[in-house]
Amino acid sequence: MKPYAKIIIVLTFLFGVFSVFKAPGDPDFGWHYKYGEYIAQHGRILRENVYSYTFTNYQWANSYWISQVAIYLTHHYLGHLIAGLLFAGILSASVIFYVKAVSKNSQPIIVLTTLSALLLFVEFSGSGVTGRPMYFSTLFLMFLVAVLFGDFGKKLLVLPLLFLLWANTHADFVLGLFILSLYVVENGGLAVRLKGLLNLAQKKWIRSLRRGEAERAESVGRSQKNALASVPAKRTSNLFLVIIGITSLAVTLINPYGFGLWQTLLKESHPYQFSYISEWVPASTDNVYYFIVYCATLGLTVSAFIGARHKLPTWYILALGFFCIASVRAQYFFRIAVILGIPAFILFWSNPLADLKNALSPSLTKKFKVSFLVFLASSALIISTIFLTDASQCVKPNYWIEKQAYPKEALDFALANNIEGNVFNYYGWGGYMIWQYPQIKTFVDGRMASWREGNTSVFEDYIKIVNTPKKNLKILGDYGIGWIVYPTDSEFVKFLKTPNSGWEEVFTSDASTLFIRNRSIITP
Structure with a gap:
């Protein structure tokens, strides 16, 4: 490998680490950490709901258990900074290998493969892949696509092992099976x-x-x-492919819950949650940075897909087309669409860029190489400022709490003053409370958006109370709620501050406000 190529790879790797590194601020990080802690300390998977006072008898088939153990062990023994660097480094290296693997049938242009890697890094940064079980699913998906784009043969034997691990790590294994099934249908005759x-x-x-x-x-x-x-048909190879597909499906039953995992996934696919969870709704201008990244990246993916469609296999066209369309409805699928779109992106641009490269004179080629090197180094330097902010949060707990706007002061106040009754908490703080304040049982948290018992859903009640408090505040009485902690700048808090709401403000900060029942008013 030439020195120039080595420098490009190193800078690409650094850009990846700086961009995908995240402090443990994801709303779901806390409960994933605590589940991993429970498994490590008790030697069994936690199925009971011990962290909230709602749905206490709910039995959950948790498909994340391996990733939760990995999250707990790394963050507990290595610390948040080293664990974050480890995850970011593995993901960055995996992206570089993935781009190389799916571009081997195109003209190898380092500029194109580098830009493809940067595209993935920017998307992964925007969707907050690192520090979540989705991180492992992202690695598995890239591996699956790389294998399917490889030579037909013994490499496919690894797929059942992949899906065995995937089914015990993240629920996205179902989407992986969908992609594999398209491949088997086309190539299996x-x-x-x-x-x-x-x-x-x-x-x-x-x-x-x-x-x-x-x-x-x-x-x-x-x-x-x-x-x-x-x-x-080629009977031997076709039969081999079909066996690989069936085996990959069958091994997903090898999990602590057996077929119960599939039953849980089917039961928890209720459409209600897809209208209120941020990653399951369409991208919006509320987050301008992510919306721009979403539109630009999706545009590049779709244009490359259309331009290279005659050179692409049918299974790939169907898979990429499906996830591009799905990403318009739910931004969760955008990550999958971008990963799948990289082979089309490289295939579409490889010939034009190769022609441009051949048309340039040696002096212009040298200038272009230097310019691209400067661009990449500058990009890595700029993105490192974001990395330093996240890294500081890992070693400065108070700074981390401030940046993430967690309700530490309000919860400390509640404990110090022995406030009675159950708490009604902000959905996005449930994971933090499970992690840092397990003695305070939550009303709702990130586990529970899809949990249902008959026609009852705590998440639905939460949405009703927050969106239309004037009409539905009485629901709080059904749960024995004695106090509320919620973001200070929310419309819900503004309503609670109105006269005759039945709630009295006893603590407030920039991040959170705490209310207790106003006993002088007849409350619902």
């Missing part, structure tokens, strides 16, 4: 056989109608059973 089956059945049916022979129509069913054998 199933698509060709199905087409032959339909054509044969159609011909026989038309013939039977024209001749008016009812017996011929009845024989179509028997013909369909034998039609597959009449379609030519």
Whole structure:
């Protein structure tokens, strides 16, 4: 490898580490950490709900358990800074290898592969991949796509092992199975056989109608059973692929809950949560930075997809098309669309950039290389300022609490004054409370958006109370709630401050406000 290429790779790696590194500020980090802690300390998976006073009898098939153990062990024994650097480094190296793996059938242009890696880093930074179980799912997805774009053969044998680990790490394994199924249908001869089956059945049916022979129509069913054998295919390789696909599906049942994991995933796919959880709604201008990244990246992905569609396999076109469309409805799928879009992006731009490279004179080529090197170094330097902010949060707890706007002061006040009753908490603080204040049982947290018992959903009640408090504040009485802690600048807090709301403010800060029931007023 030439020195210039080595420098580019090092700068790309540093850019990746600086951009994807995150302090433990994700709303769900806390409860993932505590679940991993419980498994490590008790030697068993926690199925009971011991962290909230709602849905106390709910039995949860937790698909994140391996990733939760990894999160706990690294952050507990290495500290947040070293753990964050470890995760960021592994992800950055994986992105570089992924881009290299899916570009081997295109002209190797280091500028193009580097830009592809930067595209992934920017998306992963915006979606906050690091420090969540989704981090592991992202690694597995890149590995899956890299294998499917590789040479057909023994490499596919690793896929059942991949899905065995994936099913015990993150629920996205279902999306991985969807992508694999498209690949198997096309390359396993199933698509060709199905087409032959339909054509044969159609011909026989038309013939039977024209001749008016009812017996011929009845024989179509028997013909369909034998039609597959009449379609030519590479039997050995096709059978191998089908076996790989079936085995990959079957091994997902090897988990602590067996088929119960699939039952939980089906049960918890209720549409209500997809209207209120930020990652399950369309991208909006509320976060201008992410919205710009989303629009620009999706535009590049779709344009490359359209431009290179004639060179792409059918399974890939269907998978990428599906996730591009899905990402418009829910930004959660955007990460998957970008990962899948990288092969199309490289394939589409490789020839034009190769032609441009050949057209440049040696002196212009040298200037371009230097300019690109300066651009990459400058980008890494700029993004390092964000990294330093996140790194400071890892070693300065008070600074971390301030930046994340967590309600530490309000919760300390509640404990110091022995405030009675259950708490009604902000949804985004549930994970922090489970992690830092496990003695205070939450009303709702990130685990519970999809939890339902019959027609009852705590998350639905939470949304009703917060969005229409004048109408639904009475629901608080059903849960025995004695105090409320919520972001100070929220509309809900403004309502609670109005006369006759039935709640009295006893503590406030820039981050949070705490209310108790106003006993002088008849409250709902």
